[in-house]
Structure formats: C-alpha cells, structure tokens
Amino acid sequence: TSNQMWGGRFAAGPDAIMEAINASIGFDKRLAAQDIAGSRAHAAMLAATGIVSDKDAEAMREGLLTVLSEIEGGTFEFSTALEDIHMNVEARLKEVIGEPAGRLHTGRSRNDQVATDFRLWVRDQLDAAEAGLVTLLQACLAQAEAGADWVMPGFTHLQVAQPVTWGHHMMAYVEMFGRDLSRVRDARRRMNECPLGAAALAGTSFPIDREMTAEALGFDRPCANSLDAVSDRDFALEFLGVASICAMHLSRFAEELVIWSSAQFRFVALSDRFSTGSSIMPQKKNPDAAELLRAKVGRIFGANVALMTVMKGLPLAYSKDMQEDKEQVFDAADHLMLALAAMEGMVRDMSPLRDNLEAAAATGFSTATDLADWLVRVLGMPFREAHHVTGSLVAMAEKKGCDLPDLSLEDMQSVHAAITGDVFDVLGVHNSVASRTSLGGTAPVRVREQIARWKEILS
Ligand code: ARG
Numbered sequence: 323t324s325n326q327m328w329g330g331r332f333a334a335g336p337d338a339i340m341e342a343i344n345a346s347i348g349f350d351k352r353l354a355a356q357d358i359a360g361s362r363a364h365a366a367m368l369a370a371t372g373i374v375s376d377k378d379a380e381a382m383r384e385g386l387l388t389v390l391s392e393i394e395g396g397t398f399e400f401s402t403a404l405e406d407i408h409m410n411v412e413a414r415l416k417e418v419i420g421e422p423a424g425r426l427h428t429g430r431s432r433n434d435q436v437a438t439d440f441r442l443w444v445r446d447q448l449d450a451a452e453a454g455l456v457t458l459l460q461a462c463l464a465q466a467e468a469g470a471d472w473v474m475p476g477f478t479h480l481q482v483a484q485p486v487t488w489g490h491h492m493m494a495y496v497e498m499f500g501r502d503l504s505r506v507r508d509a510r511r512r513m514n515e516c517p518l519g520a521a522a523l524a525g526t527s528f529p530i531d532r533e534m535t536a537e538a539l540g541f542d543r544p545c546a547n548s549l550d551a552v553s554d555r556d557f558a559l560e561f562l563g564v565a566s567i568c569a570m571h572l573s574r575f576a577e578e579l580v581i582w583s584s585a586q587f588r589f590v591a592l593s594d595r596f597s598t599g600s601s602i603m604p605q606k607k608n609p610d611a612a613e614l615l616r617a618k619v620g621r622i623f624g625a626n627v628a629l630m631t632v633m634k635g636l637p638l639a640y641s642k643d644m645q646e647d648k649e650q651v652f653d654a655a656d657h658l659m660l661a662l663a664a665m666e667g668m669v670r671d672m673s674p675l676r677d678n679l680e681a682a683a684a685t686g687f688s689t690a691t692d693l694a695d696w697l698v699r700v701l702g703m704p705f706r707e708a709h710h711v712t713g714s715l716v717a718m719a720e721k722k723g724c725d726l727p728d729l730s731l732e733d734m735q736s737v738h739a740a741i742t743g744d745v746f747d748v749l750g751v752h753n754s755v756a757s758r759t760s761l762g763g764t765a766p767v768r769v770r771e772q773i774a775r776w777k778e779i780l781s
Contacts, residue, residue, distance in 0.1 A: 325403075326413065327404075327409055327412075327413075335403075341402055341403065342402075344405060344642075345402045345405050345406070346405065346406045346407075346645050346648065347400050347401070347402055347404065347405060347406050347407060347410055348402075349648055349649050349652060350406050350407045350436075350645075350648055351393075351400055351407050351410075352443070352648075352652060353407050353436075353439040353440065353443055353648075354390065354393045354407055354411065355390065355393075355394075356438075356439040356440075356442035356443050357407050357408055357411055357435070357439045358386045358387075358389065358390045358411060359442065359539060360435060360438045360439055360442065360518060360535075360539065361382070361386055361411065361412075361426060361435075362382075362383050362386050362387075363518070363534075363535045363538035363539050364426065364429075364430055364518060364535055365379045365382040365383050365386070365426060366379060366383065366534075366538065367530060367531050367534045367535045367538070368425070368426075368428060368429065368530075370531060370534060371528075371529050371530060371531050371534075372529075373428055373429060373528050373529065373530070374422075374425045374428065377422075378422035378425055381419045381422045382415065382419065382422055382423065382425075382426050384419075385415050385418045385419035385422075385423065386411070386415060388418050389411055389414050389415055389418060392414070398410075398414065401413070406432070406436075406645075407439070408432050408435050408436065408439075409432075412426060412427065428528060429519065429521060429526040429528035429530045430518065430519065430521055430526070431520075431521045431522035431523075431552075433520070433521070433522050433523065433552040433639070433640040434517045434518050434519060434520040434521055434522075434548075434551060434552050435518070436645075437517035437520070437551060437552050437554075438516060438517050438518040438539070440555075440558065440647065440648065440651075441513060441514075441515075441516070441517065441541075441557055442539065443651075444513065444557055444558055444561050444651065444655075445510060445513065445514065445540075447561060447651075447655040447658075447659075448506050448509055448510040448513075448561060448564075449510070450655075450659055451506050451564070451565070451568070451658060451659070451662065452503060452506050452507065452510075454658075454659055454662030454663060454666070455499055455502055455503045455506065455568070455662065456503065456780060457662075457666050458499055458662055458665055458666040458669065459496055459499050459500060459503065459776070459780060460780065461666050461669040461670040462492050462493075462495050462496045462499065462669055463492075463493075463496060463773060463776055463777065463780070464670070465488075465492045465669060465672075465674070466488070466489040466490075466492035466493050466496065466769065466773050467489070467773050468674075469487070469488035469489055469492070469674055469676065469679075470487060470488075470489035470766050470769045470770050470773065471487055471489065471755075471766035471769075472487060472488040472489070472674065472676050472679055472680065473485050473486070473487060473488075473679065473680050473683040473751045473752060473754075473755055474486060474487070474488050474491065474589065474679035474680070474682060474683050475679075475682050475683050475685065475686065475688055476491070476688075476764070481686065482682075482685060482686025482687070482688050483688070484688055484689070484691055484692075484754065485683040485684075485688050485689065485751040485754045485755050485764075486755065486764040487755050487764050487765075487766055487769055488674055488676075488679060489766065489769040489770075489773065490764040490768075490769045493769060493772050493773065493776075495571070495575055496772075496776055498571045499568070499571060500776070500779075502564065502567060502568040502571060505564045505567065505568075506564055506568075509557070509560045509561060509564050511542075512557070512560065513557035513560065513561075514540075514541050514542045515536070515541055515542060515543055515544065515545045515546075515551075516532065516535060516536035516539055516541035516543070516544045516545060517544075517545050517551035517552060518532065518535045518536070518539070518544070519532035519535060519544060519548075520545060520548035520549075520551035520552050521548065522552070522639075522640070523548060523549055523552055523553075523638075523639040523640060524548055524549075525548045532544035549638050549639045550638075552639050552640045553636070553638050553639040553640055553641075553644075555629065555633055555644060555647050556633075558629060558647050558651050559626070559629055559630060559633065561651065561654075561655070562622070562625050562626040562629060562650070562651065562654055563626060565622050565625075565626070565654050565655070565658045566619070566622050566623050566626045568658065568662075569618055569619040569622040569623070569657075569658060569661060570619055572615050572618070572619070572661050572662070572665050573615060573616045573617075573618070573619040575615075575665065575669075576612040576613070576615035576616040576665070577612075577616050579592065579609055579612040579668060579672070580609050580612050580613060580616065583609050583612075587678075587682070588675055588678045589674065589675060589678060589679055589682070590672045590673060590674050590675060591672065591673045591675060592607070592609055592611075592612070592668060592671070592672050593668075593671035593672060593673075594607075595667065595671055596609075596611045596612075596664070596667055596668045596671055596672075597609060597610065597611070598610045611664045611667075611668055612668060614664070615661050615664055615665055615668075618657045618658075618660070618661045621653060621654065621657055622654045622657060622658060624650075625650035625651065625653055625654035626650075626654070628646075628650050629646070629647055629650045629651070632644070632646045632647065633647075680751070683751040684725060684727075684751050685725065687716045687719065687720075687725065687726055688751065688754070689726060689727075689748065689749045689750070689751060689754045690712050690713075690715075690716055690726065691712075692748040692749065692753070692754045692757070693712045693715065693726060693745065693748060693749060694708040694709050694711075694712040695708075695748070696744075696745050696748045697711060697712065697738070697741075700742075700744065700745075701738075701740050701741075711737055711738050714737045715729065715733075715734065715737055718733060718737065726749050727746060727749040727750065731743055
C-alpha cells in the first residue's frame, strides 16, 4: 500500500530497504515536544488569520496535547512507515480528532517544520550548556578562592617554568569557560529566528502570520528568507563549534587532573565519588571521570566534522541529506552536558594538596627568572647578561645537586662578585609570586581582584 501522506501520486509503497534508509523516527522522536509546540502555535495562528475555524484549531490544539501525553507516557506507538516524528504525530492526531487534523498542514511543510523543531531543541541545549557552564565556573571560582595564595609550579612544555598561585591556575580555566559561556549566549542570540511559515521553500499564498508563531515559540523574529530558513543548519553547526571548543577546554583541564592526581605529582586528591578502583590492584584509585572527559572531545569534534561535511556543497534549499544533522547534534549535546556536570563535580570535590604544591613550586630552579630580574633591578645589569649569569648559577646548583636558594653567597659571588645577600629574598617562591603584580599576573592581590570581578559577573 502506498503512503497515506502522499499516496495520491504513488501506486506502490516503498521497498523495505528504502523504508530503513529513509526513516528518522528512531532518533527524531526526541523532537516530539518541540514538534507539538510548533504545531500548536501553527494551529492557533491558522485560526487567528481565519485560515481554519476556531473550532478546528481548538480540536487540533487539544488533540496535540493528548498525543504529547501519550508520547510522554510511553504508550505512543511509533511507526517506521510514517518516517519521522512529524508524520507520526500528525497521523495519530487524525486518529484522535478526525477530519480537522487534515487542516493542520495548511501553509507549512515538513521542511519548515523540522527546521523549527530542531532550532527549538538546539536552543534548549544552549540553555542547558549555559546553566552547566555557570555551575562549573562557580566550582572553579570556589577552588580559586580557597587557594588564592597557595604556590605551585607553573609549567611551559610541562617543564617547571615559574611559580604561580593555585588561584591563578584555577582562574585561567574560569577565563576559558567564561568565553565558552559568552559563545553559548552569542550562538543563542543569533539562532533565535523562526523558520515556521517558510513552507517548503518559497513561502505560502495563505495569509499566515509569521510574527505570531515566532512570538508564541519564544523566537525574537521570523527568519527573513524562506529559502534560507529551510536550508540553513548553521545554528546546529554553531552549537557543535561552541561545544567543540568547550569540550577542548574540558579535555585540557581533565588532562591536568589526570597528571596532578598521579603518585608522581600528588597535586590533588580526587574524591572517591569521581574515581574508580581496580579489580586486581587493591591500591588503585583511578581518575576515570577525568579520562572519559578527556576523550569525550573526540565524539564532539567528530559530530562537528560530520555535519560540516554533510552541509558542504548542498544546493539550496532542502535536501534529505539534512536529516543526518540530528543524530550528530543529539550525541554531541548529550555528552557535552554529561562532561560539564562531571567536571563540575570533580572540581567541586577535589582537594588540592597544598604542601605538595608548595614543595613542587620550589623545584626545577623555578625562581631563576626572579634571580635574573634581581640582577637587572639591583645591579643594573642588561637582561641578556643577567640571563647568562643566572644560567651559570643554575648549572652550578645542578652540579651540586641542590636548588638555587641552597647555594651560598660565596658560590654566587664566584660567578658574579657584585651579588649581595639580598638576592636570597627573591629566591623564595612566595616572594616570587607576590612580586608578579602586573595586570593579569599571578600575585595573590591580582588573583583576588579577578575572583571578585568574576563573582560580580556571575551574580
Ligand atoms: N525527517 C526529515 C528531516 O529530518 C523531515 C523533513 C522531510 N522533508 C522532506 N521534504 N522530505 O529532515
């Protein structure tokens, strides 16, 4: 038997393989609530413009609520023969309310319908990402505040570079996640236009009111061009782009947590709640959540590349290729939300090990730059010469198997006679960080200013 929606032109129904490749109901049932919200708005508009009677529109709006409750209650029977969520809902509406259901599709197409439903869905995800980022930012801020002046090694090339503060390191992630938050908000603002009423591609001859449906669905305005409205998926790509950058940030933090919780570093203790044990090694406490977070980025980048590739080179307007947008975005969104929540939990629960951080801060000749700066400031030495003198002192300390502050004044003076005992003041890690008061620097006074600024922003 041919399809009930377009059977007029068809003598035969689809091959089983055709049905299998064509159907999207297996995944787009996730758009049910959005589809029904869109149809209810459309029905109200059809009545307000006199295109259908108030009585028919009321029957549609009520019937759609019945269908929604069946779907939410798990009693709805999805049919692959009906391809997608749009036709499944409409066919059931027909069973529930009869003839008026056939008037619902006046002045619209599945093309503007799916574009509208998907925008609504992605918009909800942007809102969820915003909420997840705000709680994560608060967790990072709490960590920064607790250890604003704790010293730890700062790294470049993962080699000890200069001492920094724990608060400063946490606030670096606050800046990153803060930009993710602003990207989420930007994307939402840009995508919040309503495709409904673009119909198949060209608009419609019915006197529809697109402003009305746009407003009812919480959009800022209708999309201005009907061809663009049904064929654009850059709102979804922008979500995936924002999600990719955010996942990349999460993976960097996750990698640091993996390193920091190792026996070799012991910078942090992750909570039991976000760790797992080993089935064979009784001593093990593994940072599995951090590792999975480090890996989630793979599928999110993958979704971004996949949809970019689907959309690339597609002629206007709608092509069935675009049905491939949804699974990518669904998967990426699910895993981004999970990753944000897991990171928030790990950050909130972890205990930075202050003594280990401080002991590590002094290793690796981390205050060599402070020594060179002292030679410039106090002895008036050109920086290049100071760099060389300090390098010789580092070599000496390395040879003696000690750190810079362990060298005697005589040792120092054997390299440069004018060095005085004051130099030892700058070799302490606390003095080192306290001295870095330049804007954006690691000094606790600066870090506390940034914490206060972010608390203000998030309040
Ligand atoms: N299931 C389709 C999709 O996800 C809905 C739009 C179908 N439109 C069409 N002209 N076949 O893209």
